[in-house]
Amino acid sequence: MSQAARAGEQQASTTNGEEWRDPWALPLSELNPARAILFKENVHEEYFRRLRKEDPVHYTAESEFGSYWSITKYNDIVAVDSNHKVFSSDKNIVVGDTEEEFTTPMFIAMDPPIHDIQRRAAQPAVAPTQLSELEGLIRERVCRILDELPVGEEFNWVDRVSIELTTQMLATLFDFPFEDRHLLPYWSDVGTASPSTGRADISFEDRHVILQECLNYFSKLWIERKNQPPKFDFISLLAHDPATENMIDDPMEFLGNLILLIVGGNDTTRNSMTGGVIQLNRFPEEWEKLKANPDLVTNMVSEIIRYQTPLAHMRRTALEDIEFQGKQIKKGDRVVMWYFSGNRDDEVIENPDQFKIDRENARRHVSFGFGIHRCMGNRVAEMQLRILWEEVLKRFDKVEVVGEPERVLSNFVLGYTKLPVVLHPKKK
Amino acid sequence: MPKITFIEFNGTAHEVDVPAGGSVMEAAVSNNIPGIDADCGGACACATCHVFVDEQWLEKVGERGDMEQSMLDFAEGVRPNSRLSCQIPLTDELDGLVVEMPEAQH
Numbered sequence: 001m002s003q004a005a006r007a008g009e010q011q012a013s014t015t016n017g018e019e020w021r022d023p024w025a026l027p028l029s030e031l032n033p034a035r036a037i038l039f040k041e042n043v044h045e046e047y048f049r050r051l052r053k054e055d056p057v058h059y060t061a062e063s064e065f066g067s068y069w070s071i072t073k074y075n076d077i078v079a080v081d082s083n084h085k086v087f088s089s090d091k092n093i094v095v096g097d098t099e100e101e102f103t104t105p106m107f108i109a110m111d112p113p114i115h116d117i118q119r120r121a122a123q124p125a126v127a128p129t130q131l132s133e134l135e136g137l138i139r140e141r142v143c144r145i146l147d148e149l150p151v152g153e154e155f156n157w158v159d160r161v162s163i164e165l166t167t168q169m170l171a172t173l174f175d176f177p178f179e180d181r182h183l184l185p186y187w188s189d190v191g192t193a194s195p196s197t198g199r200a201d202i203s204f205e206d207r208h209v210i211l212q213e214c215l216n217y218f219s220k221l222w223i224e225r226k227n228q229p230p231k232f233d234f235i236s237l238l239a240h241d242p243a244t245e246n247m248i249d250d251p252m253e254f255l256g257n258l259i260l261l262i263v264g265g266n267d268t269t270r271n272s273m274t275g276g277v278i279q280l281n282r283f284p285e286e287w288e289k290l291k292a293n294p295d296l297v298t299n300m301v302s303e304i305i306r307y308q309t310p311l312a313h314m315r316r317t318a319l320e321d322i323e324f325q326g327k328q329i330k331k332g333d334r335v336v337m338w339y340f341s342g343n344r345d346d347e348v349i350e351n352p353d354q355f356k357i358d359r360e361n362a363r364r365h366v367s368f369g370f371g372i373h374r375c376m377g378n379r380v381a382e383m384q385l386r387i388l389w390e391e392v393l394k395r396f397d398k399v400e401v402v403g404e405p406e407r408v409l410s411n412f413v414l415g416y417t418k419l420p421v422v423l424h425p426k427k428k
Numbered sequence: 429m430p431k432i433t434f435i436e437f438n439g440t441a442h443e444v445d446v447p448a449g450g451s452v453m454e455a456a457v458s459n460n461i462p463g464i465d466a467d468c469g470g471a472c473a474c475a476t477c478h479v480f481v482d483e484q485w486l487e488k489v490g491e492r493g494d495m496e497q498s499m500l501d502f503a504e505g506v507r508p509n510s511r512l513s514c515q516i517p518l519t520d521e522l523d524g525l526v527v528e529m530p531e532a533q534h
Contacts, residue, residue, distance in 0.1 A: 082473040082495065116501055127504045128532030363467045370473035372498050379534060 023047040028055050032063045033070055033411075034095045034336065036198025039312060040409040048072055048341035057325045065096040065196070068315070068334035069327070072341040074348040074366060076325060080316060080337050082371035084111060087316035087335055089373055094412050095315050095336050096196030102208060104256030108264075108373060118257065119376065121241035125173055125234050126377045134172065138384060141168050142391045149423055154402055157419040161388075162273035169384055170265045175233035176221070187214040188266040191259040197412035215255045222248050234261050268310040269381045271415035273388060274405070275308030276300075278419065279355045281401040286357045294393050300357035301385040306365030307355050309340040312414045314369055340414065342366040398424040430523040434461045434479075437531045446518060452527065453477040453514035463529035470514040475499040476533040477513040478506075482526035489516055489525070504534045 020038055023031060023046050031047060038044040051058050051072045058070040071080050080087050092098055093109045107118035124130060145164055149155065163185050171181040190210045193202045202210075221235050230240040238244045238257070247254050280287040290296055316335045321328065329335060343365050344352045368375035375381075392399065403420035432455055434442045446455040456464040456477070465476035472495050481489050486509055492500065496515045500506050513527065 078468060078471050078473055082471060084498075112498070116498075119502060123502065128534050129504065361469075363465060364469050368467070368474075370468055370471065372502065374474055374502075376502070379532070 023050045028058070029061070031055075031058065032060045033058075033338070034060070034063060034065055034068065034198070034313075036409050036411045039411055039414060040407045042407060044312075044340070045344070048338060048344065052341060052345060057327045059327070064198070066334065068095055068336050069329060070341075071335060071337045072345075074342040074345040077337045077339065077342040077366050078370050080324075080335060081314070081366075081369055081373070084372055086319055086322055088319050089115070089316060092196075092317060092334075093314050093373075094194075094196050095313065095334060096194075096198075098196060099194070099204070102204075103252060104211075104259060105250075105253045106256035106260040108260050109256075112372065115372065117243045118238075118247075119372075121238055121244040122234055122257070122261065123376055125232055125237055126380050128379045130232055131379055131383055135383065135387070137172065138169060139387050139391070141165070142384075142387050146391055146395055151396075151423045151425050154420050154422050157277055157399070157421045158270075158274050158416050162270040162416075165273065165384065165388065166266050166270040169269070169380065170262065173234055173265060173380070174221075174261070175225075175231065175235070180217075183214075183217065184262055185266055185270075187211070187259070188262045190214075191263050192267060192410065192413055197410045199408070199410040199412070201409070211255060211259070214258060215251055218254070218258050219248060219251070222254070264375070265377055265380065267413045267415060268375075268377075269384055271310040271413065272305050272308045272381065272385055274416045274419050275310070275414075276304040276385065276389065277399050277421060278401060278405060278416075279304060279307050280399070283355045286355055287398070290357055290389075291393065294390070296357050297386055297389050297393070298382075299359065299362050300389065301382050302362035302365065303355060303357050303359050304385060305367045305381070306343045306349075306362065308414065309343050309365075309367050310414055311367070312340045312411055313338050314373070337366075337369075339366045339369065395426060396423050397426045400424060430518055430520055430525065432518075432522070433524075433526045434463070435526065435528040436461075436463050437529050448518050448520045450518055451514045452479070452516040452518055452522075452525070453512070455518055456513060463533070464513060465533045466514060468514075472496055472499060472512060472515055475503045475512060478503045478530050478533055479511055479513045479527040480507055480530070481509045481511050481516075482528070483509060485522070485525050485527075488521055502534075503530075504532065505530050 020043060033047040056073045061067050071077050088111050089109055090111050091109055107115045149160060167181050167185050170184045171178055190207055193199050222239050225236040226239045230236055238247055313336050318329050318331055318333045318335055320331050346352050368378045400422045402422050405416050406418035408415040429445045429447050431445050434456055442461050444455060444459045453466050453470055457466050467476045468474035493515060496512050500510055
């Protein structure tokens with residue numbers, strides 16, 4: 001559809017009583033790209049296209065999240081993300097503020113020096129050298145999951161593959177009781193269900209009760225690990241590091257960091273696993289390219305992560321007045337870096353709407369963020385996705401999408417709850 | 429034109445001649461040297477161009493900047509001679525420079 005045709009559409013579209021309008025038909029000042037419904041309905045792309053073109057550092061004066069700045073260009077995102085002295089992560093890293101009555105400090109939402117200390121304690125669990133030890137185990141599990149899938153009949157890829165695989169990986173990183181592993185994605189979903197991201201499908205009270213259960217479960221694990229020799233799982237690392245060994249004495253901070261590590265290792269990779277299937281169906285020539293040259297898997301994994309951008313944004317808070325690209329950002333302002341938009345910026349990424357598995361410099365995307373808060377688990381994510389597609393290629397001629405994906409209602413997690421697919425066996 | 433030697437973790441050495449002007453990271457990337465990812469493209473924002481500078485060259489290469497220090501705080505296997513190669517400007521003075529790569533970039 002041309003821009004002119006879009007602008008001509010004055011009719012608003014509606015889902016469940018929530019409506020959205022064509023962004024090209026709205027006055028710029030009314031553009032509020034953080035509305036969660038835009039992402040669920042997959043109409044956010046045009047909002048950001050317009051902002052990149054007409055107002056790349058954009059101020060939304062009024063919204064359900066309060067006022068906020070949108071940073072939409074790739075290089076501006078890198079600049080904000082790597083300037084942690086001015087753009088603070090303290091307390092808030094999503095567009096809406098956290099609930100005052102229930103604060104769960106976590107190192108992603110802290111500035112140096114405490115951020116540095118806690119991140120350093122947890123990080124060895126996902127360091128590349130540690131991961132190479134896990135590769136065999138992950139491949140074994142991927143193979144088992146793929147071998148149990150029905151061939152030639154419809155099933156939900158999200159449940160059977162994406163959630164199952166990331167859950168098993170998370171259980172390993174926490175050395176979490178394997179038979180209880182389904183609790184991890186459950187807590188993850190509750191952890192991100194908050195009005196601060198527009199995803200409030202659970203009551204405040206229920207959320208607290210469930211997260212308290214999460215805290216209780218992990219507190220038992222902590223005590224158990226504390227009394228054992230140190231290992232490379234998250235809990236053991238935190239319990240034995242002199243800098244974090246007392247974290248359990250501040251239960252809310254312990255819970256906050258648990259939510260961080262669970263969500264970080266769950267929602268992101270899960271949705272890239274689903275996104276990859278959708279992209280390879282939308283761009284079938286890329287799937288043919290992959291089949292002809294399986295060595296492209298590694299490069300494709302970066303391209304999947306760029307194209308999906310599993311976390312749409314991160315937010316900072318300005319610690320001082322600063323002029324940025326000709327705009328006056330004031331101390332205390334919310335500054336939202338739209339990673340999704342940076343990954344579609346054609347000034348840095350050539351033909352960005354094209355999913356291209358042999359893209360040059362595919363690693364140069366903003367999905368992992370930049371600076372001191374850059375994704376700590378990026379290598380785990382890449383490894384899981386690489387193994388998944390290596391093993392899919394060995395088994396199937398095609399993973400065919402046979403229905404519309406259902407998307408999550410959130411301006412933060414760009415994800416899916418459902419993707420109906422049918423597997424076609426490899427021709428002998 | 430400065431000559432630089434990049435030594436992979438497995439010991440494989442790559443000798444390249446690169447015109448002065450860019451960074452040591454760019455010298456590696458433009459010559460397809462394996463072991464330097466440079467995800468952020470040289471903005472000192474990702475720590476995936478981590479190298480160990482040969483002891484003899486430390487003085488000439490200079491010291492880490494503030495942001496570089498912050499990023500190296502989270503890299504794996506950091507040593508006193510660790511640098512981010514995007515933060516080492518390639519000058520004629522560095523002709524003969526030797527850097528080694530870590531086992532992996534994180």
